[in-house]
Amino acid sequence: QVQLVQSGAEVKKPGASVKVSCKASGYTFTSYGISWVRQAPGQGLEWMGWISAYNGNTNYAQKLQGRVTMTTDTSTSTAYMELRSLRSDDTAVYYCARDVSSSWGAFDIWGQGTMVTVSS
Amino acid sequence: QSALTQPRSVSGSPGQSVTISCTGTSSDVGGYNYVSWYQQHPGKAPKLMIYDVSKRPSGVPDRFSGSKSGNTASLTISGLQAEDEADYYCCSYAGSYTPVFGGGTKLTVL
Numbered sequence: 001q002v003q004l005v006q007s008g009a010e011v012k013k014p015g016a017s018v019k020v021s022c023k024a025s026g027y028t029f030t031s032y033g034i035s036w037v038r039q040a041p042g043q044g045l046e047w048m049g050w051i052s053a054y055n056g057n058t059n060y061a062q063k064l065q066g067r068v069t070m071t072t073d074t075s076t077s078t079a080y081m082e083l084r085s086l087r088s089d090d091t092a093v094y095y096c097a098r099d100v101s102s103s104w105g106a107f108d109i110w111g112q113g114t115m116v117t118v119s120s
Numbered sequence: 121q122s123a124l125t126q127p128r129s130v131s132g133s134p135g136q137s138v139t140i141s142c143t144g145t146s147s148d149v150g151g152y153n154y155v156s157w158y159q160q161h162p163g164k165a166p167k168l169m170i171y172d173v174s175k176r177p178s179g180v181p182d183r184f185s186g187s188k189s190g191n192t193a194s195l196t197i198s199g200l201q202a203e204d205e206a207d208y209y210c211c212s213y214a215g216s217y218t219p220v221f222g223g224g225t226k227l228t229v230l
Contacts, residue, residue: 035219037166044123044224045158045166045209050217059217095165105211105219106156106171113165 002026004096004111011117012086019082020114022096029077030054033099035107036070036081038092046092050099051079086118124149124210124222131228137198140225142210143191148220150191154213157186157195160224161206169208170195197227205229 007021022034036048049060051070058070069082079096094114097107125143132138142149142157149155155173158166168177170186173193183198193212197204210222 037221045211045221047211047219047221061218097166100156100168100171103156103172104152104154104213104217106154106168107158107166108168108171108177110165110167 002098002109004098004109006094006096006111006114009115009117011119013120014087014118016086016118017082017084018086018116019080020094020096020116022079022081022111024053024077024079024098027098029072030074032101034070034072034079035097035099037095037097037107039095039113040089040092043092047105048081048094053079083116086116088118090116091118092116122220124212124220126208126210126222126225128223129226129228131230132197132200133230134200134202136200137196138200138227140195140197140208140210140227142193142195142212142222144193144212144214144220145191148212148214149188149193151215152213153188154219155186155188155193156211157184158209158211159204159206160209166209200229202229 005023035050051058071080096111098109100106100108157170160166173188174186208225214220
């Protein structure tokens with residue numbers, strides 16, 4: 001079946017970096033974009049950015065510009081999100097999600113989420 | 121972009137209908153027919169319920185419907201069921217390849 005499986009929980013110190021993976025299966029990876037969305041504890045959803053699995057083009061949320069990098073490895077159908085210079089307010093569940101083709105801001109398949117905790 | 125405005129909570133009894141609003145501006149909700157809605161149960165990933173304002177993905181019951189008027193989009197759930205109790209988020213395209221989410225609405229089934 002179509003699914004996205006993410007890497008496990010991470011605990012990081014302030015100032016460190018984290019890299020979360022998202023492995024796709026059950027569909028042609030390069031035919032869809034992947035977005036990353038995060039959710040701080042008890043808070044709402046925040047779109048972080050998008051990457052085309054076809055050509056690697058990216059678009060990042062303005063507030064994360066310079067700290068986030070999204071990449072893909074088409075040989076393993078895996079997307080990655082790296083966040084640098086971590087702060088306590090980066091503590092959140094990070095989701096990858098597949099974009100609905102021919103739409104914008106619609107995500108039809110979600111990963112299970114990766115908890116990233118930033119604490120000294 | 122600022123988050124879209126949703127009521128913090130709504131409630132309804134089983135069998136009733138409820139509507140959740142999502143208010144934006146002419147730069148997002150009002151400017152594009154790209155509004156989506158997500159259902160999220162505690163500890164779970166969001167689930168797409170509506171996209172492109174009113175389209176339902178395969179497998180989503182037709183009790184869920186979406187609409188838009190001006191800068192406000194709405195999700196209506198008819199024939200409320202206990203399993204509909206969840207958080208609901210709207211999302212709209214806001215131009216420049218950027219989507220924006222609403223703050224979320226907690227639906228309680230009484």
